[in-house]
Amino acid sequence: MSKILLLQGANLTFLGRREPAIYGSTTPAELDVMLQRHAQQHGYQLEIFYTNIEGEAINRIYRAVDEGFDGLVMNPAGFTYAGFALKDCIKGAALPYVEVHISSIAKRNIHCVLSDVAEGMITGFGMHSYILGLDAMLEILRKRAVGR
Numbered sequence: 001m002s003k004i005l006l007l008q009g010a011n012l013t014f015l016g017r018r019e020p021a022i023y024g025s026t027t028p029a030e031l032d033v034m035l036q037r038h039a040q041q042h043g044y045q046l047e048i049f050y051t052n053i054e055g056e057a058i059n060r061i062y063r064a065v066d067e068g069f070d071g072l073v074m075n076p077a078g079f080t081y082a083g084f085a086l087k088d089c090i091k092g093a094a095l096p097y098v099e100v101h102i103s104s105i106a107k108r109n110i111h112c113v114l115s116d117v118a119e120g121m122i123t124g125f126g127m128h129s130y131i132l133g134l135d136a137m138l139e140i141l142r143k144r145a146v147g148r
Contacts, residue, residue: 003069008050010078026127058089065093071137072097080112090117096140100133
């Protein structure tokens with residue numbers, strides 16, 4: 001069974017309350033239930049970790065490597081703008097990384113400093129971005145398992 005870490009970056013603990021016109025009204029608890037249901041239906045283990053502190057995110061990623069996780073899906077959120085230490089961590093950890101954003105960051109003229117170390121990026125599909133990102137990670141892991 002694959003193990004995927006979903007890291008929720010700075011400000012995502014306020015989902016549903018923070019700028020609902022951009023990020024929607026879904027709360028973190030509601031999102032977590034939806035994503036755990038997806039994991040159960042698709043046969044993988046999902047851990048969801050929220051943090052507003054870049055150093056905690058870095059520590060959790062390195063711990064995930066030691067714990068045998070297979071992939072990292074992350075919405076960097078507030079780390080989008082200056083997460084260079086996090087970027088170095090992702091490169092060093094060498095887990096496949098899929099980046100997700102709830103809003104279309106291109107439409108908002110935002111560039112994420114982490115994007116160039118991602119296998120791919122999903123943006124602009126609201127909460128469904130997470131499902132698409134997790135599906136993408138499952139496909140990456142499937143291809144790696146068969147040696148492609």
